[in-house]
Amino acid sequence: MPMRTPDAPVTVFGPDFPFAYDDWLQHPQGLGSLPASAHGQEVAIVGAGMAGLVAAYELMKLGLKPVVYEASRMGGRLRSQAFAGTHGIVAELGGMRFPASSTAFFHYVNLLGLQHQAFPNPLTPAAGSTVIDIEGQTHYARTLADxxxxxxxxxxxxxxxxxxxxxxxxxxxxxxxxxxxxxxxxxxxxxxxxxxxxxxxxxxxxxxxxxxxxxxxxxxxxxxxxxxxxxxxxxxxxxxxxxxxxxxxxxxxxxITGGVQQVPMGLWDHAPAGLAHWPTGTTLASLHQGAPRPGVTAIARSAGGQQLAVVDTWGTTRHYAAVLVTCQSWLLTTQIAVEESLFSHKLWMALDRTRYMQSSKTFVMVDRPFWKDKDPETGRDVMSMTLTDRLTRGTYLFDHGPDRPGVICLSYAWMGDALKMLPHNSEKRVELALAALKQIYPTVDIATHIIGEPITISWEADPYFLGAFKGALPGHYRYNHRMYGHFMQDHLPAAERGIFIAGDDVSFTPAWVEGAVQTSLNAVWGILHQLGGHCAVDNPGPGELFPSIGPVALPD
CATH class of the missing domain: 1.10.405.40 (Guanine Nucleotide Dissociation Inhibitor; domain 1)
Structure with a gap:
C-alpha cells in the first residue's frame, strides 16, 4: 500500500482496519474475478439500502446474479422525500451530511455524476450565519471568532x-x-x-x-x-x-444536490463498464425486471446443507449459495426468522446487544429563503442556522436559490429529545418547533412562509429500522469485532458459512454511510472468496490483508 504525504487529506482509513477501500475500488484490475462456472449464479441480498445495493452492483460486475429483497423502501436510511409538486426539493429524512473523508462512498457519487455542495453546518461559510441559543441567551456569529x-x-x-x-x-x-x-x-x-x-x-x-x-x-x-x-x-x-x-x-x-437517495437508486439503474458474463447495458433493475423481490421472512439452511433457503413475504422459497443480510441486526429476531444455527451464540449476542439511537426530524418547505433578509436594525440575517437547548436542538436552512422554495429542518433531535416528538403528528411537531423558535426569533413569522405539507420522521417508530443507527456503549468493542470480522469465514464451521452481514451497524463507524459501503465491500470479498474467485495479485482485497492488519482482538 503506497504511503502518502503528511498533507494528504484525512479519509476513513481504519483506524481499526486500515484498508484502502478507495484504492481497491479504483484499481484498473477491478475487485477480482470468478471462475466461469460461477457466472450467472444467484446470490441473495437482503435489504436495498446503500450497503445492499453497493454489494449487488459489485457482485453483478463480477458476473453473479444478485437477487435483492426489500421489505420497505429502496434506499434504506438514505431517504430523500420530495415535497409534493416539486422537483429536487427534498427532505433528507436519514443521512443528509457526508464528510469528504468518505472516499469509498464518494467513489459511487462521482461514478454516477452527481453534484454535491457544502452542508450548512454551524459556523461554516455554507451556513452564512449561526445562532447559538443556550440558557435563554442568544449569540449571533459567522465564525467561532464572533x-x-x-x-x-x-x-x-x-x-x-x-x-x-x-x-x-x-x-x-x-x-x-x-x-x-x-x-x-x-x-x-x-x-x-x-x-x-x-x-x-x-x-x-x-x-x-x-x-x-x-x-x-x-x-x-x-x-x-x-x-x-x-x-x-x-x-x-x-x-x-x-x-x-x-x-x-x-x-x-x-x-448531495437533489437528494442522497439518488446514490443507491443510481446504482440500481446504472449499467457498469467492464461487466463479466452479462451483456453490455445490464443493470440491477434489468436483472430484476424493474423491482426488487418482496421482504424476507425466514432464512434457514437448505435440506442437504449446501445452500441457504430464503422465504419472502408471499411464501416463495429460493435457494442460494450465499446470502448477504444488510438490514439492522434487531430485525434478525423481530422481522426475520433466522435459523439459530446460522450464527454462533457469540455472534447472536453481538447482534442482539446492538444498541440503536433514536432520532427525529421535522421539515417544512417555505416560499423562499427568507432567512437571508436583513434585519433593518442590526443588519444581520433575520434567521440563522440554529443550535439551542430548546426542544428543536438543531435547525438547518437549505437554500435552492432566490426563485425557488427553501427548506427548513425545523428540528433535528436525538435520544430523549427525539422521544419527546414520538407521540405527536406532523402538525403538532411543527407547532412545537415554531413555538421554540419564536423564543429565539420573536420578530420572525416563520409560519407565513410555509407552503405544502410538513414532512417528519421518527426512525425508532419504523418497524423496519427500530432506530436511527447504532451507538456503541462501553464494553461493546468485542461485539463490534465479532460482527465486523464475520466476512472472514474459513475458520467457521460449515453450518455457519455462506451468510454474511453488512451495514453501518456492522462497521466501527455507525451513523456514517462510509461504514455501510466498507462493510458491504468486505462482504463482496467474502462471497467472491466463497465461490472460488480471487483478487488480482497487485490489488489484494480486505480478506487478504485482514489477518495481518485487522482489528485487535480483546480476550473474552
Missing part, C-alpha cells in the same frame, strides 16, 4: 483533551500518510484502555476540562462544535467518538 470567550474555552479544551489523552495529531498524521504500522500501534494500544470509557467520562476526567466549570461541559454537550451538540452521545463509547473526529467525519461535510 462568539464569547466561553465558547473558545470549550473548543480549546476539546482540542487539548484529544491531544493530551490520544496523541491526536500524531495519530491523524499517521492516518493521512496511511502509515499502517504507526496507525495500528497508536490505535491498538488505545482499544484495551478505552473500551470501558464513556464519552462523558473522557470529557469529565480530562485535565483540559477539569480546569473549567461544569457549565463548560454543559455547553459542549448542548452546542459542541462542527456538527452541533454532543450530549446525546455522552453515554457512548469514547472509542466511537474518537473514530469520528480522527477520520474527519465531523467536518467538511457535503449534501
Amino acid at each position: 462568539l464569547p470567550e466561553l465558547f473558545h474555552e470549550v473548543a480549546n479544551a476539546w482540542a487539548q483533551a484529544l491531544e493530551a489523552d490520544a496523541r491526536f495529531s500524531d495519530m491523524q498524521r499517521a492516518l493521512r500518510e496511511r502509515d499502517v504500522t504507526r496507525l495500528k500501534a497508536f490505535w491498538d494500544a488505545l482499544v484495551p484502555m478505552w473500551d470501558d470509557r464513556t464519552f462523558y467520562d473522557f470529557i469529565a476526567q480530562s485535565d483540559a476540562f477539569a480546569k473549567l466549570s461544569f457549565h463548560h461541559r454543559e455547553v459542549f454537550g448542548q452546542v459542541g462544535f462542527g456538527t452541533g451538540g454532543w450530549d446525546s452521545d455522552f453515554p457512548n463509547s469514547m472509542l466511537e467518538i474518537l473514530r469520528v473526529v480522527l477520520t474527519g467525519c465531523d467536518e467538511n461535510q457535503h449534501l
Whole structure:
C-alpha cells in the first residue's frame, strides 16, 4: 500500500482496519474475478439500502446474479422525500451530511455524476450565519471568532483533551500518510484502555476540562462544535467518538444536490463498464425486471446443507449459495426468522446487544429563503442556522436559490429529545418547533412562509429500522469485532458459512454511510472468496490483508 504525504487529506482509513477501500475500488484490475462456472449464479441480498445495493452492483460486475429483497423502501436510511409538486426539493429524512473523508462512498457519487455542495453546518461559510441559543441567551456569529470567550474555552479544551489523552495529531498524521504500522500501534494500544470509557467520562476526567466549570461541559454537550451538540452521545463509547473526529467525519461535510437517495437508486439503474458474463447495458433493475423481490421472512439452511433457503413475504422459497443480510441486526429476531444455527451464540449476542439511537426530524418547505433578509436594525440575517437547548436542538436552512422554495429542518433531535416528538403528528411537531423558535426569533413569522405539507420522521417508530443507527456503549468493542470480522469465514464451521452481514451497524463507524459501503465491500470479498474467485495479485482485497492488519482482538 503506497504511503502518502503528511498533507494528504484525512479519509476513513481504519483506524481499526486500515484498508484502502478507495484504492481497491479504483484499481484498473477491478475487485477480482470468478471462475466461469460461477457466472450467472444467484446470490441473495437482503435489504436495498446503500450497503445492499453497493454489494449487488459489485457482485453483478463480477458476473453473479444478485437477487435483492426489500421489505420497505429502496434506499434504506438514505431517504430523500420530495415535497409534493416539486422537483429536487427534498427532505433528507436519514443521512443528509457526508464528510469528504468518505472516499469509498464518494467513489459511487462521482461514478454516477452527481453534484454535491457544502452542508450548512454551524459556523461554516455554507451556513452564512449561526445562532447559538443556550440558557435563554442568544449569540449571533459567522465564525467561532464572533462568539464569547466561553465558547473558545470549550473548543480549546476539546482540542487539548484529544491531544493530551490520544496523541491526536500524531495519530491523524499517521492516518493521512496511511502509515499502517504507526496507525495500528497508536490505535491498538488505545482499544484495551478505552473500551470501558464513556464519552462523558473522557470529557469529565480530562485535565483540559477539569480546569473549567461544569457549565463548560454543559455547553459542549448542548452546542459542541462542527456538527452541533454532543450530549446525546455522552453515554457512548469514547472509542466511537474518537473514530469520528480522527477520520474527519465531523467536518467538511457535503449534501448531495437533489437528494442522497439518488446514490443507491443510481446504482440500481446504472449499467457498469467492464461487466463479466452479462451483456453490455445490464443493470440491477434489468436483472430484476424493474423491482426488487418482496421482504424476507425466514432464512434457514437448505435440506442437504449446501445452500441457504430464503422465504419472502408471499411464501416463495429460493435457494442460494450465499446470502448477504444488510438490514439492522434487531430485525434478525423481530422481522426475520433466522435459523439459530446460522450464527454462533457469540455472534447472536453481538447482534442482539446492538444498541440503536433514536432520532427525529421535522421539515417544512417555505416560499423562499427568507432567512437571508436583513434585519433593518442590526443588519444581520433575520434567521440563522440554529443550535439551542430548546426542544428543536438543531435547525438547518437549505437554500435552492432566490426563485425557488427553501427548506427548513425545523428540528433535528436525538435520544430523549427525539422521544419527546414520538407521540405527536406532523402538525403538532411543527407547532412545537415554531413555538421554540419564536423564543429565539420573536420578530420572525416563520409560519407565513410555509407552503405544502410538513414532512417528519421518527426512525425508532419504523418497524423496519427500530432506530436511527447504532451507538456503541462501553464494553461493546468485542461485539463490534465479532460482527465486523464475520466476512472472514474459513475458520467457521460449515453450518455457519455462506451468510454474511453488512451495514453501518456492522462497521466501527455507525451513523456514517462510509461504514455501510466498507462493510458491504468486505462482504463482496467474502462471497467472491466463497465461490472460488480471487483478487488480482497487485490489488489484494480486505480478506487478504485482514489477518495481518485487522482489528485487535480483546480476550473474552
